[in-house]
Amino acid sequence: MLDFIHNIQTKVYFGKDVISHLDESLRPFGTRVLLTYGGGSVKRSGLYDKVMTILKDGGFTVTELGGIDPNPRIESVREGVRLCKENDIDVILAVGGGSTIDCSKAIATGVYYEGDLWEMCATKHGVLKALPLVDILTLSATGSEFDAAAVISNMETNEKLGSTYTYPNVSLCDPQNTFTVPKNQTAAGTADIMSHIFEGYFSQTNDSDLFDGIAETVLRSCIKNLPIALAEPDNYSARANLMANSSMACSGMPEYGKQKTGWPCHAMEHELSAYYDITHGVGLAILTPRWMRYILKKDPSCVWRFAQFARNVWGLEGDDEMALANAAIDRTEEFFKESGLPMNLTELGIDDTHFEAMAAHANANGRFALGFVPLTNEDIVEIFKASL
Amino acid sequence: MLDFIHNIQTKVYFGKDVISHLDESLRPFGTRVLLTYGGGSVKRSGLYDKVMTILKDGGFTVTELGGIDPNPRIESVREGVRLCKENDIDVILAVGGGSTIDCSKAIATGVYYEGDLWEMCATKHGVLKALPLVDILTLSATGSEFDAAAVISNMETNEKLGSTYTYPNVSLCDPQNTFTVPKNQTAAGTADIMSHIFEGYFSQTNDSDLFDGIAETVLRSCIKNLPIALAEPDNYSARANLMANSSMACSGMPEYGKQKTGWPCHAMEHELSAYYDITHGVGLAILTPRWMRYILKKDPSCVWRFAQFARNVWGLEGDDEMALANAAIDRTEEFFKESGLPMNLTELGIDDTHFEAMAAHANANGRFALGFVPLTNEDIVEIFKASL
Numbered sequence: 001m002l003d004f005i006h007n008i009q010t011k012v013y014f015g016k017d018v019i020s021h022l023d024e025s026l027r028p029f030g031t032r033v034l035l036t037y038g039g040g041s042v043k044r045s046g047l048y049d050k051v052m053t054i055l056k057d058g059g060f061t062v063t064e065l066g067g068i069d070p071n072p073r074i075e076s077v078r079e080g081v082r083l084c085k086e087n088d089i090d091v092i093l094a095v096g097g098g099s100t101i102d103c104s105k106a107i108a109t110g111v112y113y114e115g116d117l118w119e120m121c122a123t124k125h126g127v128l129k130a131l132p133l134v135d136i137l138t139l140s141a142t143g144s145e146f147d148a149a150a151v152i153s154n155m156e157t158n159e160k161l162g163s164t165y166t167y168p169n170v171s172l173c174d175p176q177n178t179f180t181v182p183k184n185q186t187a188a189g190t191a192d193i194m195s196h197i198f199e200g201y202f203s204q205t206n207d208s209d210l211f212d213g214i215a216e217t218v219l220r221s222c223i224k225n226l227p228i229a230l231a232e233p234d235n236y237s238a239r240a241n242l243m244a245n246s247s248m249a250c251s252g253m254p255e256y257g258k259q260k261t262g263w264p265c266h267a268m269e270h271e272l273s274a275y276y277d278i279t280h281g282v283g284l285a286i287l288t289p290r291w292m293r294y295i296l297k298k299d300p301s302c303v304w305r306f307a308q309f310a311r312n313v314w315g316l317e318g319d320d321e322m323a324l325a326n327a328a329i330d331r332t333e334e335f336f337k338e339s340g341l342p343m344n345l346t347e348l349g350i351d352d353t354h355f356e357a358m359a360a361h362a363n364a365n366g367r368f369a370l371g372f373v374p375l376t377n378e379d380i381v382e383i384f385k386a387s388l
Numbered sequence: 389m390l391d392f393i394h395n396i397q398t399k400v401y402f403g404k405d406v407i408s409h410l411d412e413s414l415r416p417f418g419t420r421v422l423l424t425y426g427g428g429s430v431k432r433s434g435l436y437d438k439v440m441t442i443l444k445d446g447g448f449t450v451t452e453l454g455g456i457d458p459n460p461r462i463e464s465v466r467e468g469v470r471l472c473k474e475n476d477i478d479v480i481l482a483v484g485g486g487s488t489i490d491c492s493k494a495i496a497t498g499v500y501y502e503g504d505l506w507e508m509c510a511t512k513h514g515v516l517k518a519l520p521l522v523d524i525l526t527l528s529a530t531g532s533e534f535d536a537a538a539v540i541s542n543m544e545t546n547e548k549l550g551s552t553y554t555y556p557n558v559s560l561c562d563p564q565n566t567f568t569v570p571k572n573q574t575a576a577g578t579a580d581i582m583s584h585i586f587e588g589y590f591s592q593t594n595d596s597d598l599f600d601g602i603a604e605t606v607l608r609s610c611i612k613n614l615p616i617a618l619a620e621p622d623n624y625s626a627r628a629n630l631m632a633n634s635s636m637a638c639s640g641m642p643e644y645g646k647q648k649t650g651w652p653c654h655a656m657e658h659e660l661s662a663y664y665d666i667t668h669g670v671g672l673a674i675l676t677p678r679w680m681r682y683i684l685k686k687d688p689s690c691v692w693r694f695a696q697f698a699r700n701v702w703g704l705e706g707d708d709e710m711a712l713a714n715a716a717i718d719r720t721e722e723f724f725k726e727s728g729l730p731m732n733l734t735e736l737g738i739d740d741t742h743f744e745a746m747a748a749h750a751n752a753n754g755r756f757a758l759g760f761v762p763l764t765n766e767d768i769v770e771i772f773k774a775s776l
Contacts, residue, residue: 001563001628003403008396014644015391175389207625209612210632213605214598221597237595240389244598244645256402257632 001208001257008251010146014173014244016236019050019136022093023058025170029132030090031058034083036065036104038096042138045180051095051136063087065107068096071153071160071273071280072103074118080107081117084131094135094168097189098142101135102150105165108133121152122161130166138177140242141189141281143196143250145171153274160274161365162266173247175239183230187339188281190226190242193249194219195284199263200255202295202305202372208257215254216312218245223313226339260370265291267366268380271358276350285341289333290386295373296325302373345387355384389596389645396639398534402561402632404624407438407524410481411446413558417520418478419446422471424453424492426484430526433568439483439524451475453495456484459541459548459661459668460491462506468495469505472519482523482556485577486530489523490538493553496521509540510549518554526565528630529577529669531584531638533559541662548662549753550654561635563627571618575727576669578614578630581637582607583672587651588643590683590693590760596645603642604700606633611701614727648758653679655754656768659746664738673729677721678774683761684713690761733775743772 013021026033033055042048055062063083068076083089084107094104106121108130113120120128127148137145144150151162181189201215221241228238248254255261268291269283296306306325310316314331318324337343345351359380362368368375375383401409414421421443430436443450451471456464471477472495482492494509496518501508508516515536525533532538539550569577589603609629616626636642643649656679657671684694694713698704702719704712725731733739747768750756756763763771 001403001625001632003401003406006398006400006402010394012394013391014394015389018391207629208632209609209629210602210605210636213609214602217598217601217605221601224597237389240645241595241597244389244596248598257628 002205002259004256006253006256008146008167009169010167011170012146012173012247013170016174016176018172018174019054021172022051022054022134022136025134025172026060026091026093027058029169032061032063032088032090034063034065034080034087034089034092034107036068036080036092036094036096036100036107038066038068038070038100041180042095045177047095047136047138047177051093063089068100068103070099071277072099074121074152074154076103077106077110077117077121077152080104081110084111089131091132091134094133095138097137097139098144101137101144101168102142102152104133104135105130105144105148105150106152109165118154121154121163122159124163126164127167128165133166133168134170134172135168136172136174136177137243139181139185139189140178140239140246141192143193143246143248145173146247147250147252149250151270155274155277158274160270162270171247173243175236175243178239178243179234181233183340186229186233187226187341188279188285189246190222190281190339191285191336191341192281193242193246194222195265195288196249197254198288199266200258200261201309202302203255203258203261204372205258206304211254211256211258214248218249218254219313221245223335230339261372262367262370264366264368264371264375267362267368268383271362272345272350275354275358276348278348282341282348285336286343286345286387287383289329289336290383292329292332294379294383294386296329298379299373305372345384352385352388355381359384390593390647392644394641394644396534396555397557398555399558400534400561400635401558404562404564406560406562407442409560410439410442410522410524413522413560414448414479414481415446417557420449420451420476420478422451422453422468422475422477422480422495424456424468424480424482424484424488424495426454426456426458426488429568430483433565435483435524435526435565439481451477456488456491458487459665460487462509462540462542464491465494465498465505465509465540468492469498472499477519479520479522482521483526485525485527486532489525489532489556490530490540492521492523493518493532493536493538494540497553506542509542509551510547512551514552515555516553521554521556522558522560523556524560524562524565525631527569527573527577528566528627528634529580531581531634531636533561534635535638535640537638539658543662543665546662547749548658550658559635561631563624563631566627566631567622569621571728574617574621575614575729576667576673577634578610578669578727579673579724579729580669581630581634582610583653583676584637585642586676587654588646588649589697590690591643591646591649592760593646594692599642599644599646602636606637606642607701609633611723618727649760650755650758652754652756652759652763655750655756656771659750660733660738663742663746664736666736670729670736673724674731674733674775675771677717677724678771680717680720682767682771682774684717686767687761693760733772740773740776743769746772
């Protein structure tokens, strides 16, 4: 087991009607609130009205930043920072999914950042000084409610880049707020959760028992609960399990004690989103089984890890490790397909035009030399091609 | 899945030579340090000298409180509080296992407690105002390095009572510091870890997938790694896994989303320790399988949970749930026995003299009406008798 540091400072209220803790969560930080949200689903669901009533009753002053895009843009970060400075904001309240929370993290740190904000987003750094951040989660996917990371896009330069910003101070996680999430977003969000696990699970370290076990548990729980949530959108138990999985998967904990990997599927997917603005989880679902097959072929010595995945996650049995490995990859691909996700880039209108440039850019910004099976630009192009 | 709140503020440095973070961990809080430790093993191992060198080189002023007992006494708490007040202490540094850290938590809060300190220890309350606390862990057992609880004993009144105090600000967890832990303490510590899981795992809630999975992972990892640590005391991987399990097991996380249970084995064991000053983990190892058999017989409808335990922890197979349940309990008892732990109270010189009084006191202070299978005073006496 390798060394690690655990330092997650976020307080999580998880369960039914935890919005009752909103006032007490904001108040220690002040009364001037920047309220951030996305495209309008929080208004349709009635959550926006509930939040505004609590803020009004509590005597909070509210400045709004709505319309944050699914792949949140640097323009929203700039606008948010401007609003914070102009209105002397004390605390940011993000109501939404990972995009809204990610954008809010960049705003919270951007207020204190001296220099260009895109430079901040394009730089790898540690946790930064930030305004306090409280969120109300509405989508089980990115885990932004329980980590310090955010991913911001610059559509002018075709760049979508992740970095570390700040932890939310408080996350209010009510699974009921995900009852209205449509099927395709539920499936894509779960693919994102599972990808957060896959990225770290496929590591050369074989003795980090607790954290490997957490990773496998999250995967088994996603496999069990996604079909239930798709069939019964208001099944509380299924939605609650997906939400808990979301927070755990991207927290870093499933990777504690393990050799760092390069998070290759995320780096490749960020290129797809940056060029074609596709849904992050859809891109990950398409790339992941192709990446698995590619690395297993490139370095068959990693078959032991795939066999462990087959046994402990899919419950497959047998002595032929390569057969187990391939069966587990097939099951993973079928699972995404049965969840209704498009499983080819062609379906999304993507062809091979930019594969070379995307591979080069991914490799320049990613950490493909690290980890389980290192990948070159040529390898990345091959994985993109296999995903067509 | 039931509601829960996650709010663990402890920063953990885990790994080889994390004592290198000691200076930076203490410094934000001040330079006047109360150094607490136990019976002398930290001096024999050389850890005390290492710590003193770092403190001296860093210009810290050190006040010492050594000789903290394995079941830490209210007298040590009183003495620590006196020393803190007298020396205007800024931060407490606990070097040791759960007893030293527990005692230090009570001291940290006792400094601000107005009223009698035993009253503080005998009261159920939430997290209290406290002096900052940093610890260097030397035993994988109680999980005190990653929770807010402590258990303090009053030998005059034959009471050993747990309550909530404060989270350590920083825990320095170096598995190498457990290489010198003797076999009996290694086994007893692991029994304590496993008991922390058992107490919450046996719950009526059947849909908290992630947290049930974490619980099962900790148990499997203890079962795998304890025999290795006993055979090879300086096997880093085994010691590291036991240490990670220790921190997770008592953190509350394995119980998130689940119906609260009464932690019956701990409440019963605290009576044994309060009357006979036995090793906590030994008492737990003796009581646990007897408690399991008793509740399964008293309420056979709970067999489903034991069957899950049999399948997911012991890897047992079969359709007869009662047979699986009994086999899993037998395996648990055999595991403790094979670890070299005494498995009868008689071996410890304990007879039935005080069973009635202990049961009455346990039930008055515990939460036996709660949880998986509620227990009466008579039930508790029967479990004590079965443990003779």
